Amino acid sequence: MKTWLLTALCAAMPLTAAAADKPASLKVGMTTFLTGPASVFGVPAKNAAEILVETINAQGGIGGVPVEVSFIDEGAGAETLTSEYRRLAESGGADVMFAAISSGNCQTLAPLAEDLKVINFMWDCGTQKIFEEHSYKYVFRTQANATPEMLAAAIYLLKTHPDFKTIAVVNQDYAWGRDSWDIFHTALMAMKPDVKVVGEFFPKFGSPDFSTEISRLQALRPDVILSTNWGGDLDTFVQQAAQRGLMNSSTFVLPLAESSLERLGSSLPSGHIVGARGDHYFRHPERRDDDAFKDFMARYEEKTGEISVYPVFHTAQAFAALQAVYEKAIEANGGDWPDEDQVLAAMAGLEFQGLGRPVKIREDHQGIEAQLMATSVQTGDHPFATLENIMIFDGADITAPVGEVSVDWIGGLDASFLDQVNVATYAD
């Protein structure tokens, strides 16, 4: 009898191992800026995460398991961030980590996630270098990277202003400001080699004053001024440029201005190029009639008193990926709760949809996300500029192919590339 019981137990054991018990909750640890200048992104993302988790749990959670999210402040410095990350992943029992906003933090945390063997979604950072220079087992990106973001801006500029001759740049003096100009400049030189760069300015990050740069730009009179500034820096630059009439004489290309539209109010005049780091816009032309989209936008506005900006969309993508991968893994596991390896297996080719177009995870773990570019317009319907002449670019066309280094790939493009890219156009 005893032997029989033992045999039965032994036979049952592999089964119990495969069909892991459902946990009490699915724990997510999310790094986001709650302090510092980048909290203009981090705080909206946190608010969005709270709404999304509430929604998922109200619908019965993921596979019947409620989702629980805790936040780590990226503004506390790299050392605190890594020790908090480690704590949450190890003793905190986080199943999936979402990190990070800052590209520098992504570069620090990606190898750490690999060491800790915890699944990590890079949900917002921009650097394209992560998967071009390394390959990871546990790290995935649920959004695009700087390459398609900047390429979309360059293509939109060339499609809407084919005849411009001169350009100047005013970017923040840190990795993003330098790298984004590198990509944009390479793309411009490849597709329109006769453009002349008449000024390159890299004022320090957090600069309170662009007056001197603006005087200089007024003397230079470039046709186009690019600035990948964001947050307070972008607000200050646009406000000061508008105050002094620079926005009447040059066309501005502002690839991150979607996140500043509401704050800039009437200061951002019509006719300037606005980007959104993906197909992110609170009036997304392909999504604005969906009930889920409308419902989320209404709830977000009610909770925060502000319109949704791109980090909100990136957060939605990360949670959509979480939901999609667990549902896929549960199905593959015959309806039982999956273990980590099964979740990792389900990440391959995963497709999910947040608040924009669907996003697909490529074999190098990079997400393929569409890009929305548009022109600012003051219609009077809102107390701030909205978007018109919207173009949504197919992400697959403008993301560097697997194994290619972005800048080399872009450098090999030519003017014919402009017509090869799939684009959907909307009046507003």
Added chain:
Amino acid sequence: MTPTLFLLALFDGIAYAALVFIVALGLTLIFGVMRILNIAHGSLYAIGAYATVSLSGWALALGLAPILAFPLMLVSAVLVGLLLGGPIEWLLLRRIYDKPEVLQLLVTFAVFMILEDVQRLVWGTRPYFEATALQVLGNVTVLGVTYTVYQLILLPAVAAALLLGMRFFLRHTIIGKLILATTEDREAAQSIGIDADKVFLFTFIVGAALAGLGGALASPTTSILPGMGADMIVLSFAVVATAGLGQIEGAALTALMIGLGRSFAVYVWPEAATLVPYAIMVAVLSVRPQGLFGSPSARKI
């Protein structure tokens, strides 16, 4: 560099220097009199800016005339001086004048950290922009380049008025003379009947109000957001240290040097613009460790 560009760089440099000087003036006054390097000065600057934005936003919402933005700047500065400067001196600094410098630095740094969080608590993390005062004055075109009257004329005028006013106040008024006497020798001043406690309290309130005024004057030109105080304290400390701690005229000259250095760098060598203020500081301090105008004995830190 053509003469036109030279003039443009000159205008930009002066406008920038004016704002830096107003903040540095408060810092150097407090140090000159009280021998305390007040790190919290940066927070007082930021709160002056936030208070102006809130007050003028509120006044505009009531439908009051936009020109009222100017008196509201003064109101904000006075509020910062009285409501923050007063209690900081009276409750905290008064207890540590005879303690080591390191402790004094740590205490003002702690106040800075606390006030940074207070700003986040009250105003959140969202950047504010309130440019009514600047729009009221309009623009002026010089050599084909548009400037705001506010930055080109008003800020330098206010800075010059403050410099001359402060000189006059310290040398030709009774209170100013009491302050100078206390600065020279606190014990001797007390022995002839000067209430040094009152002098210190008054000086700190004035210094704090100047920080608040700097923030108030900066507010129409820039985004008001968390962290702006930290940047300003670093820059104004560079000005004050280069000039020699406690040197008011020196601070004006150094602010001008740093402002012009920075603006000429943007025209000639933009890559170095960020570096210029600190390069000037290093160059001056390596030749004259006590600062341009400082005397060696006056140095404390």
